[in-house]
Amino acid sequence: xxxxxxxxxxxxxxxxxxxxxxxxxxxxxxxxxxxxxxxxxxxxxxxxxxxxxxxxxxxxxxxxxxxxxxxxxxxxxxxxxxxxxxxxxxxxxxxxxxxxxxxxxxxxxxxxxxxxxxxxxxxxxxxxxxxxxxxxxxxxxxxxxxxxxxxxxxxxxxxxxxxxxxxxxxxxxxxxxxxxxxxxxxxxxxxxxxx
Numbered sequence: 001x002x003x004x005x006x007x008x009x010x011x012x013x014x015x016x017x018x019x020x021x022x023x024x025x026x027x028x029x030x031x032x033x034x035x036x037x038x039x040x041x042x043x044x045x046x047x048x049x050x051x052x053x054x055x056x057x058x059x060x061x062x063x064x065x066x067x068x069x070x071x072x073x074x075x076x077x078x079x080x081x082x083x084x085x086x087x088x089x090x091x092x093x094x095x096x097x098x099x100x101x102x103x104x105x106x107x108x109x110x111x112x113x114x115x116x117x118x119x120x121x122x123x124x125x126x127x128x129x130x131x132x133x134x135x136x137x138x139x140x141x142x143x144x145x146x147x148x149x150x151x152x153x154x155x156x157x158x159x160x161x162x163x164x165x166x167x168x169x170x171x172x173x174x175x176x177x178x179x180x181x182x183x184x185x186x187x188x189x190x191x192x193x194x195x
Contacts, residue, residue: 003029004037006188013070014178015171016052019193022079022132025057031064040068051195055110058117065118069110069130074088074195075100075128080109085135092126134159161169 005028010017012026030036034104042105043054051072058067080087081101090096090134094112097105114122133155140149142157151161153168178191 005030005036007182009043009068009070010178010182010188010191012137014175016070016072017104017178017188017192018174019072019075020098020170020174022075023069023130025067025069025127025131027065028068029063031053033059033064036066046189049188049194050192052192057110057114069112071106071130072195073106076105076132077103079129079132080106080136085129088135088139089126089129092124094126100134111184128155131155137164 005057006024006095008028013024015021016024028036040054040056047054052058052070053073054068054070056066060066078101080089081099084192086096086100089109096110097108099105100109113124113130125142126138128141129135134157136159137155137157141156144158146156149156149158151157151164151168154171155162157164181191182188
């Protein structure tokens, strides 16, 4: 049974809508590919003015599911433009644009990530950078192959467990509040903080 698109987006992306997190991914199942792309286009028409952008990152070739990415270019750009992050992405095989902090620069890097998601090889764990995870956690996950983490919540943390716990609690609280508001009738557009 196909779930309501807006419900899935609220469940998975509330901290992005609230401006707490720069980006998130969510999986959506539908048999109506054209309808999904119309939905993405409609949501972009509403959300772009609030500093948010939605895009399809992957289409499953064997099924009817899609990986969608909701992000704030103004928040993601500075992360991707960071010197350490840039070096890390280059080591992972990315070609950095001249201005990774610009909306066009974000698009170039996201296009490269989307191509990696489409490939049948190893999952691109550097995706954590594009989701706003601390670089130390992304590198720690890759080096430790997902083991030896200091705290596990929305992702595996390899830095201060107390900081991670506090941040994960903030993300959960935001999601809980947004779900309650959404289910009581508040439209997503009112929940999307303008940035």
